[in-house]
Amino acid sequence: MNGQAWQRRWDPFREFQREVGRLFETLEPLQTWRQARQYPLVNLYDAGDRYVLTAPVPGMGPDELDLSITGETLTLRGERKRSDGVADESYRRQERFAGRWTRTVTLPDRVESTQVTASYAQGVLTITLPKAESARPRQIAVTGGV
Amino acid sequence: MSLDPHSIPVAYGPSARENGHDAAESREPAAQARAYHTPLIDIHECPDGLVLVADLPGATDENVSIQLEDNVLSMHARVSAPAPEGARVLHEEYRPVDFYRSFILSDEVERSKISAELKNGVLRLQLPKAERAKTRRIEIKS
Numbered sequence: 001m002n003g004q005a006w007q008r009r010w011d012p013f014r015e016f017q018r019e020v021g022r023l024f025e026t027l028e029p030l031q032t033w034r035q036a037r038q039y040p041l042v043n044l045y046d047a048g049d050r051y052v053l054t055a056p057v058p059g060m061g062p063d064e065l066d067l068s069i070t071g072e073t074l075t076l077r078g079e080r081k082r083s084d085g086v087a088d089e090s091y092r093r094q095e096r097f098a099g100r101w102t103r104t105v106t107l108p109d110r111v112e113s114t115q116v117t118a119s120y121a122q123g124v125l126t127i128t129l130p131k132a133e134s135a136r137p138r139q140i141a142v143t144g145g146v
Numbered sequence: 147m148s149l150d151p152h153s154i155p156v157a158y159g160p161s162a163r164e165n166g167h168d169a170a171e172s173r174e175p176a177a178q179a180r181a182y183h184t185p186l187i188d189i190h191e192c193p194d195g196l197v198l199v200a201d202l203p204g205a206t207d208e209n210v211s212i213q214l215e216d217n218v219l220s221m222h223a224r225v226s227a228p229a230p231e232g233a234r235v236l237h238e239e240y241r242p243v244d245f246y247r248s249f250i251l252s253d254e255v256e257r258s259k260i261s262a263e264l265k266n267g268v269l270r271l272q273l274p275k276a277e278r279a280k281t282r283r284i285e286i287k288s
Binding site for chain 1: 186187188189190191192196197199201202203204205206229230232233234235236237238239240265266267268
C-alpha cells in the first residue's frame with residue numbers, strides 16, 4: 001500500500017544513471033538500451049483524490065489505443081504501424097518502435113474503475129483514476145476528553 | 147485536441163528562433179542550457195527525396211523549432227511537465243526533458259523546400275531531392 005516501494009524492481013542502475021545523467025546530461029546509449037525492454041514508459045502520480053498515469057505513445061490515433069481495468073490492474077494496448085507504403089528496403093534508419101505493444105500496470109490502491117478517464121494529446125496518453133472512497137485519506141475527528 | 151497535422155516553419159540561418167531565445171545563444175541552446183533527450187527517428191526514401199520522422203511526444207507546434215544553418219539541420223522541442231500541479235511522483239520512468247537532435251544534410255537535399263509537420267507527437271520532415279540529384283531517364287535513340 002505504500003507508494004514508495006510501489007513496483008520498484010531492484011535496479012542498481014537507477015540511481016547511478018540519475019547521477020551520471022546529471023553530470024553528462026545525456027547518456028543515450030545506456031538509456032536507449034534500458035528503455036527498449038518495455039514500451040511505453042509510464043509515470044504514475046498521486047494527485048490527492050486520484051492517480052494520474054502518463055505514457056508517451058506518439059503517432060497513435062485515440063481509437064488505436066485499448067485500455068482496460070480489472071481491479072487494480074490497468075492494461076494498455078496498442079499497435080503502431082509503420083508508415084504506409086514504405087518498403088523495408090527504402091529505410092535508411094529505423095529507430096522508432098513499431099508493432100504491437102502491451103503494458104500492464106498494477107495500481108498502488110483501489111480505484112473507481114467506472115470513473116476512469118483517459119485523454120490523448122500530442123502523443124501522450126493521460127489516464128485519470130479516481131481513488132476508491134475507501135482508499136482516500138480521511139480526517140478522523142477526535143471526540144471526548146476535557 | 148486536433149488531429150490535423152500542423153506545418154512548422156523551417157528557420158534558415160543562424161538565430162532565427164522566435165520562441166524566447168535571445169540572439170546571444172549559440173546554435174545549441176538546448177544542449178547547453180538544459181538536459182535533453184535525443185528523439186528516436188526513422189529516415190526513409192521516397193520518390194521525391196527523403197522523409198525524416200521523429201518521435202516528439204508532448205511537443206506542440208508552438209514549441210518545436212527546426213533550423214537549418216549551413217548544412218546542419220537541427221530540431222528542438224520544448225516539453226512541459228506531464229504531471230498535474232502538486233501531484234506526488236509515485237513511479238517515474240521518463241522525465242519531461244526537451245528533445246534535441248541535429249543532422250548534416252547532403253547537397254542532394256533541396257534546402258529551400260524542406261517542410262515539416264507535427265501530428266500526435268510525431269514530426270515529419272520532408273527533405274526533397276535537389277533537381278540535379280534526381281534520377282533521370284535517358285532515352286536511347288535508335
